[in-house]
Amino acid sequence: MxxxxxxxxxxxxxxxxxxxxxxxxxxxxxxxxxxxxxxxxxxxxxxxxxxxxxxxxxxxxxxxxxxxxxxxxxxxxxxxxxxxxxxxxxxxxxxxxxxxxxxxxxxxxxxxxxxxxxxxxxxxxxxxxxxxxxxxRGYNNRKYIVVGYGKLATTIRGFYDAHPEMGFHFYGYFDEPTTDTATLLRGGYDQLLDYVRINQIDCVYCCMPYIDNGRLKDIVDDAEEVDYQVKLLVDFRGFLARGASVEYHDILPVLNLSSQMLADFQVNTLKRGFDIAFSLGVLLFGAPVFLLMALITRLTSEGPVLYAQERIGRNGKPFRIYKFRSMYINAETNGPVLSAGNRDGRITSWGWFMRQTRLDELPQFFNVLKGDMSVVGPRPERQFFIDQIVEVAPEYRSLLKVKPGITSIGQIKFGYAANIEEMVQRLRYDLLYPERRSFLFDMWIIAQTVRVMVQGRGK
Incomplete structure (x- = not known):
């Protein structure tokens, strides 16, 4: 036995x-x-x-x-x-x-x-x-083979090679030999059953992308007689990262490729409830700070206190974003231009302080109350720059599936971007958010944002 x-x-x-x-x-x-x-x-x-x-x-x-x-x-x-x-x-x-x-x-x-x-x-x-x-020492181990050679087959072998404590020993790949794979295979389908019997293989992994249903049925039918386990490998990684889920229609499993994560109860209800409560708290208790900043903005340079600009929100819907004005008026008379950082002469002295402490973003809590934005989410951009970003990094479109936010991972780790290349670099951070989104993760981002504000490290 x-x-x-x-x-x-x-x-x-x-x-x-x-x-x-x-x-x-x-x-x-x-x-x-x-x-x-x-x-x-x-x-x-x-x-x-x-x-x-x-x-x-x-x-x-x-x-x-x-x-x-x-x-x-x-x-x-x-x-x-x-x-x-x-x-x-x-x-x-x-x-x-x-x-x-x-x-x-x-x-x-x-x-x-x-x-x-x-x-x-x-x-x-x-x-x-x-x-x-x-x-x-060689005891209590399991012998396994992989049927259907391809990238997924090498992935499962790599997993067990990286975890020898699980005690799984690899005994070869099986598939129809081709010119490219003949030297990599232990044998074809005709030798599979005899090999399993002789070597007392415990587990047969079948890679669904590389094996047809007929051969899979034969392997499953032989399992009870020869005494081995059959496990299916299906590569859902690209789908599950987007929040796919499995539904059961009676006894039939169905993979739902719609982004379940983006429409679940937590995101639509709990997150929105937190956004409203947090924004109201900031606007009510921070009213004296808002008035003081408005007064200083007004006294330090000519122009309106608030600055409104069209940005692109969830599902490509445009909205007006509000900030305390940090630049001189008519700063973009020649068209949309990104901030050049320390070399940007369009930014006022008071505006530099607000940008470093992120205080210029505070009016966006009105956008949160309106429902255009969330407290935490990828930063919204203008359509002019989105078109250029998508040419370099098409994955940016996935960020348009979530509501934009006042603060984000990209804002914490990277800050303001001076050109398209830097916007793409910041994008690498923001792409992590849809996959890892949770209440605790939002709290961590908010805490890190407060730290950046207190230390004046915004850029």
Missing amino acids: RHRYSILFFPLHVIVDFLSLNAAFIGAYGIKFGTIDPVFEPPYATLWWVFNLIWLVEILLFKPYIFPRQLFKADHLIKKMFVLMAVHMAVIALYWVAVKGYYYSREHLAITYGIFASLGIAFRIGGLIFLKEYRA
Whole structure:
């Protein structure tokens, strides 16, 4: 029987956790009360049985010790343990209230969970270290082949080569040989089944772009007889990065290539709610600052306090963006021109200070309230410059799928751009946002923006 010792991992895991739980319960009682004899008598004996019963029910319901090798990692195992502990603590709390068990020591319970967590973490990390060494010596390994040669086939091999601790050993590629691939293949489809039998291959990865359904069906049909696993490799990476999702029409899986991420509840509702609340707070509590800046802008140079300009928003919709004026009037009489940085004589002295501290952007919170912009999002540009950017970097169009923002990764890491080349460089940062967008990521960007403002590092 292949890998006969692997079957022992599950019961061993269960036994060690039960031993750890009971040792923690008894040990905590001894630490708290200086003796362990009363723990075997009511009422603590009852609580002890309840502890074990709840943990057993959790194991039966959640099956926490069954996962593939790819998830057999310290962070995943420890996270799973803490989830089980949280559920266990919640149920114990309900039991405490139900039986009015105020005579139980809360300190004893806290020590119990502390010891149990320590033992559980130590066992899991120790077990992983042991497995890594055990597999490095050639034990508890899995043999795999890849059917259908191409870029995706080499990717899965590269993954397992980079993670030897998983214990997967590569035994060759199989495909119809061609002039270019003949030397790279272990064999063709005719030799596949015999090779699997002779070498006791555990897993056959089938790359869907390079194998037809007929051959795939034969491989699947033979799997039960020859005893190997079949796993499909489908290259969805380019789609999933854009927020694609899987829908089920009855039992038929359908890949939705529409950008689900851009239309989900969090983006449309929670993010908009935060934008409104944050903008109102800035406008209300920052009103004295707005008035002071308006006054200084008015006194330091001729012209209006605010500057309005057409920008392109989500889905290519134009809108008027507002800023405190940082340049002299008629700065673009000869057409659209980007700021030349320190060499730009169109910017006023007060305007330089506002740009370095990003205070000139504050009126854009009115744009946020109107719904044209968000607090966090890629900076909106003028159509004149978008046309030039797209010629160099067509991927810029993906940024038009999200609402533009007052601040962005590009503004933090790069700042203002003086030419198209620098705008493309800043674009590389902003392209990260649609893929990583979340509430916590927005908070991080806002915090970094405040730091730039306080340090006066805007450029």
